[in-house]
Amino acid sequence: MIILVGYATIEGQTRKIAEAVAASIEAAGDRALLFDISSGGEYAIGHPEAVILCAPVHAARYPAAFVNFVRQEAPWLRGVPTAFVSVSLLIRSEFDEERDEARHFPQGLFDETGWKPRHVHHAAGALRYTEYDFFKRWIIRRMAEYEKAPTDVSRDHEFTDWQALADFVGAFLTSAKG
Structure with a gap:
């Protein structure tokens, strides 16, 4: 089975997640086609037999290029097995209302684009302190203090x-082949 793993990334964690999804697909004996949606390019083959899309939430929304891709491809996506990996730091929050907020971000995407995947996975992202400029590092560190997340700005912190x-990819593959 050929499975498109499409992703949009802002700070790189979603790309890393998409690469892990593709590696899991390949390890299971299927072919993964990794595709950076934000590149504006085309994937190299016709329509794959299944799709897993991955996108981060920043400022309560997914990247515009990702939303546009999903909207454009929604008719095709509705016709093949699909899954979605939503990446957000809020999913690891100690506050119930923030985790609930993270769980509801995908519904806005689905309502806006008309696409509803069979499976949704919520993955926590990363704090990339070493890549932030001074102002962003300062803001993110303050937010991390509030969340009781790591605040050591000398290194990055991954929560995925x-x-x-x-396990999610394995379950999706079983479902897509069934």
């Missing part, structure tokens, strides 16, 4: 649960 992601 890689085993949960691999």
